[in-house]
Amino acid sequence: MTLWKRFATNRGAVIGLIILLCVIAIALLAPVIYPGGPWKMVQRPFLVPFTNGDLPLGTDTLGRDVAAGLVHGARVSLLVGLVSTVMALLIGVPLGALAGFYGGYVDEGAMRFTEFFQTIPNFALAIVLVAILEPTLGSITLAIAIVSWPPVARLVRAEVMSLKRREFVEAAHLAGLSNTRILVSEVLPNAISPIIVMASLMVATAILLESSLSFLGLGDPNIMSWGYMIGAARTVIRSAWWLSFMPGVAILLTVLALNLIGEGLNDAFNPHLKKGRT
């Protein structure tokens, strides 16, 4: 069976993929659906959802369109999730690969460094970084990348360590290939599937982290995000609970979709594991 067929037989993964594609479509079309942006006051504040045809999800504490906020918020969540994951991979993959491939002092040093970052409570570090660098889209993405790379480094190190003893790597050595060449074009391509699985789960975690930072008021002040919407509506939870409810559902669905996709990919890459699991 091909990878795609194995993935497609997993019902959860397909549902996840459909949800994610919807979120991506909404994010891409946001400027078309709501060209006015999410910040404009359009009606009286606290308009209850489903009471006004033009504003299906009502308005928030300042009379802004909630639907427009949700649609534009999808952009930030996906963007930060994706970019911070790529950045974390750019730190974690080379570090883990070097540690696993060369061993010895390189490994010792790299792993101590990784261990240090794993000891620090990662959400607290993200808060400190964003607070000190001032909240902007860039600093938030950077902070999330800085706290998310250690598991990548450990995973890649373990993969490379087991791969480097295999025959095809020995053959490459005998053929006179340089270490760099062997690592980049022989070893790493074979470690790609667990990295992809981990990356899809990391995007989910990054979205949760971004929304948590925004909830605490550490979001980029110029950009509407789901976490900010919940944070802003927190104080009116008694009178207008739906304002914090809806963005939460948006986060929940997006993160759930990514987790389902990650699990589906994992099962598709490792078909032999599936039997033991269910």
Place this chain on the structure above:
Amino acid sequence: MSLITTILGRLVKAAITLLAIAVLNFFLIHAAPGDPAAVLAGEAGAADPLFIAQLRERFGLDQPLYVQLWSYVKNVLTLDLGYSFRQGMPVYDLIAQRLPATLLLTLSSFVISLSLGIAFGVAAAARVGKASDSVLTTIALLFYATPLYWAALMAVLVFSVQLGWLPGFGYETVGSGYSGLARAWDILQHLILPALTLGLFFMAVYMRMTRASMLEVSQMDFVKTARAKGLSGPVIRRRHILRNALLPVVTLAGLQAGQLIGGAVLTETVFAWPGIGRLMFESLEARDYNTILGVFLVSAAMVIVFNILTDIVYRIVDPRIGAKS
């Protein structure tokens, strides 16, 4: 390796880690945009040039960087975490005041999430493939994807605002004048919602791990032997599978303690729980960097202490661990 040398080794490592965090803090202060003296003073002090000059002298900000670093680290080592100009007291005192509430919250949350997670994981593994297994697994998947602070808000909405079962705000009833058992009962009621919502995510993690681990161990040969000699299902599950399946779960739980402390910032913010997480949130609004960095350092120290404690517990519970390394 004996227990004592292990503990000593861990303590040395812990000291080095804390030192490294202090150094990191120092560079973070210097990475902040603007004058480090103004950063240390916080917004409130920034207006007073005399005060800034005093700070500059006190921290030797005109000295070379390595001299400054040394004096900063020396301060941290003597538990001088600086002064919070926002709150009008030393950061150390502020944190000491708030720490017990955070310890109570995170420890109860840890115990709840670990015990419920293991219980549900065992239940799901025992009914693998059946409807109740799918229900438990799906719930875990949902908790796993739910933002912590949102779960907390929704819990306040349902159990406090709508149903009125539990208080959704604070550490105890203000001005109640309770003492002794009545006070403990009052605090316990306030504790339930924050501890549960903080633990939800971790409960899901532990449950999935326990389920997977139980299923893996149940395929092993010694379990077949136990079955072959005619032991009953529950006995095998409890005495043979569970004991072996728990090890990776507890290892993971020890590692995850750090995330629990990070999550406390969110939970304490939602529930107005007077711990160091809430203190960090208040300091964020005021850009009170001294306090933020102090809380950061202390939370890292908490993680380290916790990791050492779990390590010691394992070695006592499972002597194989000490022998292996």
